[in-house]
Amino acid sequence: MALSPDEVRHVARLARLALTDDEVAELAPQLSTILGYAEQVGDLAADDVEPTTHPFALTDVMRPDEARPSLTAAQVLAGAPAVEQDRFAVPRIVAEEG
Amino acid sequence: MAATQRPDLTQASAADLAGSMAAGEVSAREVVDAHLERIAVVDGVDAQGPVWSAKTAGRLDADEPHAFLAVTAEAARDHADDIDRRRAAGEHLGPLAGVPLALKDVLTMRGAPTTCGSRMLEGWIPPYDATVTRKLREADLVVLGKTNMDEFAMGSSTENSAFGDTRNPWDLDRVPGGSSGGSAAAVAGMLAPLAIGTDTGGSIRQPAALTGLVGAKPTYGTVSRYGLVAFASSLDQAGPFARTVGDAVALQTAIQAHDPRDSTSVPDVVPDLGLHLQDGVAGLKIGVVRELQGEGFEPGVEAVFQASLERLTALGAEIVEVSLPTAPVGLAAYYLIAPSEASSNLARFDGVRYGLRVDAPTAEEMNAATRAAGFGAEVKRRIMIGTHALSSGYYDAYYLQASKIRTLIANDFRAAFDQVDVLVSPTSPTVAFNLGAKADDPLAMYLNDVATVPASLAGIPALSLPAGLAEAPGAPGSALPVGLQIMAPLLRDDLMYRVAWAFEQATGFDPRPSGPRAIHLDGEVSP
Secondary structure, eight states: OOOOHHHHHHHHHHTTOOOOHHHHHHHHHHHHHHHHHHGGGGTTSOTTOOOOSSSSOOOOOOOOOOOOOOOOHHHHHTTOSOEETTEEOOOBOSOOOO | OGGGOOHHHHSSOHHHHHHHHHTTSSOHHHHHHHHHHHHHHHSOOBOOSSSEEOOOTTSOOTTSOOOEEEEOHHHHHHHHHHHHHHHHTTOOOOTTTTOEEEEETTBOOTTSOOOTTOGGGTTOOOSSOOHHHHHHHHTTOEEEEEEOOSGGGOOSSSOOOTTOOOOBTTBTTBOOOSSSHHHHHHHHTTSOSEEEEEESSSTTHHHHHHHTOEEEEOOTTSSOOTTBOOSSTTTOEEEEEESSHHHHHHHHHHHOOOOTTOTTOOOSOOOOTTTTTTSOSTTOEEEEETTSSSTTSOHHHHHHHHHHHHHHHHTTOEEEEEOOTTGGGHHHHHHHHHHHHHHHHGGGOSSSSSSOOOOOSBHHHHHHHHHHHHSOHHHHHHHHHHHHHHSTTTTIIIIIHHHHHHHHHHHHHHHHHHHOSEEEEESOSSSOOBTTSSTTOHHHHHGGGTTTHHHHHHTOOEEEEEEEEEOOTTOTTOOEEEEEEEEOOTTOHHHHHHHHHHHHHHHOOOOSOOSTTOBOTTSOBOO
């Protein structure tokens, strides 16, 4: 299938990628070619074939709910771009009221 | 400079180095220093301070492989000194104690940078060790440094690193394969006897093939992914690079173990990889995969593959042609599944917890601007493919269908292993290609992985080992390594290595790079 520039912009928004117009222009035909190739997967598997998401059928295991040594807040925050009051700092997420 | 090098130490196998150290003929410190010296001479790093840093794009020299992104020189010397002290004190040490190795920059190591070849993580120092890193330390293997890679392991040539291309020690104008190209170049260039890589769709096996090495993807789930920065979680697996089968066996043995910190770590025990290593292949049935040859495979690669089959026959194996009917669609399924998982895994790089942030007024704009600046073109492409494939209205047609193909491929392998003990194919359809040759055609680059992705999708163990040399198309007189891929049933890594060991003995491949533009043992490059 061919992806239009507007569809590329829509996917970029979902992926939180601020693409330039040049990138959109380059990606539209590239993604169309790759997805066109990938469409081979459509015809082969019958409806009753179960999908595989993992090579082994593993089941969840439980461990005792015990406190264990872990990284300190300072160690974890040391790599963060912005920190305030021992927390990750981010720009405003919720818009201000009218 | 070259005169001070110790080729006797840098050319030696890990097994020989370990033997010499155990016998007291050489110290771990001498072995580590010899390799650090060769890295300083050959790889063009800035050999200053506790952590040597690599030159980056723009400052790179075409006569340097650029295998390493960072060399942890001080930590390596300290570790070697500690091993020598403990050996002198009579402490029991592991079989590879004191052997140096290179670690792909996708695995965390406390106190050393982990970039994954990306601007996104430039300058990040992880606060914890990957389980693989911890296992290496417990086995007293000495980490020399972190190796270059395609950004977040996405690529087949190591041209997608934000920090510049890695070059193939056999011909510095050619790619080493990828994504673990830095690890491959380190071992092929005699900068380290061993290296750790990671393989999602062939990222250990294909570079091993292109650089004349042994490289193995263990059974999925047998080596912990804790601390391995995730690309495609259901496929990623760390494994060894070495110049001999025996060394690869020893390194895989050192890193494999069940790990409660990895929810996909299998509880099953892999059979002792060394126990039947030297039993030979007489009486074994070896399947040739009909779909993994012919169109798209270079004539030189096919000729070496045919000679390999004759060698296996001469060793007493029975060669049987088998079919994996769904394998030709494996690549299409892989290039939906892996990008889908990547688009989800790489959502964590949002400018909040680690790495780069580009400031913007709102959180969403900050996320999008950070990701636009931090990711390179191939990573953006894969995130876009994966996001589209998982998006509303397309999920069933793409991701679900691809996951069903995965079932069919696993079934194909199961049926094939009812008939034969192991399967073989060429590892890569081509020998090492020139830098830039496929950089503008993403789909052509993806086709490099056609023979390696089926085993990845099925989770089975697979390795590549040198099968001979072949002429590259358009380069008369060239002689570049060709790899033989051996695939075995789930958890039968031991059988894979047993076939590899017999093949290696009969092949007598010389891992020392030769030919035009090869790195020589004295560190010089032939014209």
